[in-house]
Amino acid sequence: MNNNNKPYRNIPGTTVFDGEMARIGFHLNQFCMSLMKEANRKTFKQNERAYLDKWRMTEAQKSAVLARDFNQLIALGGNIYYLVKISSSDGLSVAAAVSTMTNLTTEEYIEMMRCGGRSPEGNRFIDAKQYEDKKPEEKQ
Amino acid sequence: MNNNNKPYRNIPGTTVFDGEMARIGFHLNQFCMSLMKEANRKTFKQNERAYLDKWRMTEAQKSAVLARDFNQLIALGGNIYYLVKISSSDGLSVAAAVSTMTNLTTEEYIEMMRCGGRSPEGNRFIDAKQYEDKKPEEKQ
């Protein structure tokens, strides 16, 4: 979470795709974009490492792609709409890809969604207790 | 001049590159854009007709390119910043290309510029007399 001094820094479990993230993730996201072409998806699948080496990505970004580590990819500047191009070419649903970022299994995640999703209660501020103590006008 | 019912329709010798012109000139202008690559300039020069036939342009647009008829190209939706890519690949200066649209030779045009350019007097309205008779507040 690279959100120091930003009004969204205190939202738990959340990385906002701002200019800072867009900068460090530029080449990673452009790599993802290339997977919108069938020919590129094929080349990528045949030799992922070789395909990745054609992009000006950091070693950490390449490793995270190979490991399909979405939390890590987000931390390294990936944007979810770009990253789902990787999971789509793996034949994964968006929900399955998204679930890997939570502390739930895909089944547990889908069950949570079926039951109405993750509640905002306790999930608004990193220190939830501190938030609930605030007056309404301070809550933004 | 395709400027009916537009506030600039009464400016003489002038075509404003608006949405209407942009629509009819789309493929013509995209063809011009392709000449920003050295390889494309070469292919174009080798066989202009064959190169033009690869673009979804009208026959009139293609003929006007072959004839380097800039007034006609403007009338068919060409934009001057796109069209100078044709004259640049011909090795022509912008002034030389521009002069072909006037009733002057290139030498006469350059001489006119040297003497301070074309005066706005009598060149503001298609009926200049009518304009000069107007009150100042009507002149826009």
Place this chain on the structure above:
Amino acid sequence: MAKITSGLGTSHIPLLGYMVDKGESHLEKWAPIFDGYTFTKKWIREQKPDVVILVYNDHATSFDMKVIPTFAIGCGEEYHPADEGYGARPVPVVKGSPILAWHITASLIKQGFDMTIVNEMDVDHGLTVPLSMVFGEVEEWPCQVIPLAVNTVVYPSPTGERCLALGNAIRTAVEQFPEDLNVQVWGTGGMSHQLLGERAGLINQAWDLAFMDDLKSDYKKLAAISQVEYIRESGTEGCEMVMWLIMRGALNHQVNEIHRHYHVPVSNTALGHLIYENTDTMNLEDKP
């Protein structure tokens, strides 16, 4: 003169398009989702809009990291459904409305909106899923479409105030178009969802329902919501709701809500849908 007669809000969740394309939209188990559009399908056949101004966001499809417009308006002749990584949706090509679109664009720029003019692009689920949900499975889309793509991918999105004002300016532009046209404005996206991080899966039903309540008359309150508040309350992708404010701004202050549908979940997302009809489109003082 052209006239905006009604507005429609709807989620544009990709899974909905997938279900339609697989022929699964009629399955009993999905009835709680698709039944909410039965009224809509009947209504649109009666309304017969000539043009829909369809407000959506491009999800890293036609715009990549190189160029990210805040407001992009489609002035092209047609738009093809995009390959978003699993082949293009098998739905009809989207026919544009270039003459009206250029008219609106010129008017918006003169009104102080810094539009990006787009003459060629593919359109993703953000645009084609709403068409499928409203028109169903058709050989051709029965109206022209002006795509209006809003950046909600890179922070910051345009503010709610700006979106409401844009809707307002669109209405002014449409009403100055000389041809008699029945124009609708659709706002798409949302409702609450978050697709990333440990907090993924966030849904805030109370927030969503309050949003739909307030949109009718208290839309200025909604326009004041910051993107940070959207993210906090309704998830990182919840800020797509600003696009509903563009639709709202294009309508009269007085509207009738003639339909509403809300369902949780579709995939990772809360689905919301509503329809407004203008009560009196002649009253120019009546702008939001």
Place this chain on the structure above:
Amino acid sequence: MAKITSGLGTSHIPLLGYMVDKGESHLEKWAPIFDGYTFTKKWIREQKPDVVILVYNDHATSFDMKVIPTFAIGCGEEYHPADEGYGARPVPVVKGSPILAWHITASLIKQGFDMTIVNEMDVDHGLTVPLSMVFGEVEEWPCQVIPLAVNTVVYPSPTGERCLALGNAIRTAVEQFPEDLNVQVWGTGGMSHQLLGERAGLINQAWDLAFMDDLKSDYKKLAAISQVEYIRESGTEGCEMVMWLIMRGALNHQVNEIHRHYHVPVSNTALGHLIYENTDTMNLEDKP
């Protein structure tokens, strides 16, 4: 805090770059053109700006007919000189100022400007010619550059009012940036010229000189000029002058004009150039 210390206006005529690149800028016959920048070259060495926000228009170079942003701001790391049809200019790569650019962009969008964010593009003579005229022939450009590309190719351009307001908003954004930076804003383009039709070659010296006079204090009058009036009075390409209004809007109401240069013709165009210094950058009430 970052501070806008001065503004600079200059034409960006491609022939100037051609002369510089051919080594002809020192020829006696071009002295009436280049001597007007002698003061400027000395002044900029003293000023040492950290960042120049360079307002220009892309001349169908990086933006083609597909996507035409009204205001595009460069947030990238660097920008290469473009091949405009006769090879790229042999000038240094332009270094961006991504952190400040993203800060300004986010602020502008929150202030209600509908910016298009650009992370990768080539830059044409509109941007590189002013750098050459001001810095001369150098191994590296001695400052970072934030390109701000304005649509003046497709009608309509943004209004003068909008451009003045954008300059104002840029100033607000820069002044909120925590780092101590000396920032300049350059407005480029113009002056009167018309590159097409039987009326090509139009030059309106009286109009140009009045514009330079009014820009100092009567800039609101200039901001009210419609694009149609620009075209009528100063040629189809004369509307590039709105970009000088962005520069003007970024300065204080009180400025000192410390330099001015005007020459006709350069190629098809009237060349104009001036420099303003802010008299008191601390007075926030003093915004145009």
